[in-house]
Amino acid sequence: MVKxxxxxxxxxxxIKAILTTEFDEFWTPSILKSELESKLSKYVVAKQDGNILGFAGVIMLPDDVEITNIVTKKTERKKGIGKLLLDKLIQIAFELEKDISLEVNEKNIPAINLYKNAGFKEVGIRKKYYNGSDNAIIMTKNFTI
Ligand SMILES: CC(C)(COP(=O)(O)OP(=O)(O)OC[C@H]1O[C@@H](n2cnc3c(N)ncnc32)[C@H](O)[C@@H]1OP(=O)(O)O)[C@@H](O)C(=O)NCCC(=O)NCCS
Structure with a gap:
């Protein structure tokens, strides 16, 4: 069972030992470590028999909770782990009575579907946000309106 x-x-x-090989390479271990040390951040892992299958985190800002990362191990995708991680982040925001939001590359269809399925709505676009070319879609799930 995944916990x-x-x-x-x-x-x-x-995670550090396998981050660049078994997850996506968009974060370095040192960034993840400083996030983990920050009082403003909260990170969760999906574990099965001691193995880490995915992780995700948020930064808790005064006005809202922002998702900084959510990633499932490459070999474990499409098994519901991303949804479990996202549900936990949503619960964190709900308990803080804050909205939850994120930025996602407009080309990242798996992630956009994951968020839409969980009730997130598109609320804006940041043009050429990624590498000076791809747009970012801003998505939010409101608890406060
Ligand atoms: C996005 C990501 C976290 C999804 O994780 P996952 O464990 O595979 O997701 P789940 O199995 O829980 O799928 C949940 C929903 O996401 C969507 N989804 C996941 N993979 C998908 C794919 N390849 N194509 C289309 N939709 C997909 C579906 O809506 C799915 O629900 P369904 O199975 O009922 O159709 C994973 O693809 C990943 O790690 N990507 C790289 C990191 C990344 O881009 N993170 C997002 C940064 S904003």
């Missing part, structure tokens, strides 16, 4: 737990430094060490 969602708060990320520990022990989990971080496990």
């Amino acid at each position: 969602i737990e708060e990320m520990t430094f022990e989990d971080f060490e496990k």
Whole structure:
């Protein structure tokens, strides 16, 4: 059974060893470590028999909660892990009574579908946000309106 737990430094060490090979390479271990050390951030892992299958995190800002990362191990995708991680992030925002939002590359169809299925709505666009070419879609799930 897959369990969602708060990320520990022990989990971080496990992720660090496989981050660039078994996950996507858009984050370095040092960025993830500083996120984990920040009081404003909260990170969770999806674990099965001690193995980390995915992780995700948010930054808790005064006005809303923003998703900074959500990623499933390449070999474990399309099994519902992304949804479990996202549900946990939504719960964190709900308990803080804040809206939750994120930016996603307009070409990232798996992620956009994941968010839409969970009730996120497109609320804006940041033009040429990624690498000076791809647009970012801003998506939000409101609890406060
Ligand atoms: C986006 C990501 C986290 C989804 O994780 P996952 O564990 O495969 O997702 P799930 O199996 O829980 O799927 C949940 C929903 O996401 C959508 N989805 C996931 N993979 C998809 C794909 N390849 N194509 C289309 N939709 C997809 C579907 O709506 C799916 O629901 P369904 O199975 O009922 O159709 C994963 O693809 C990933 O790690 N991508 C790289 C990192 C990334 O881009 N993160 C987002 C940054 S904004």
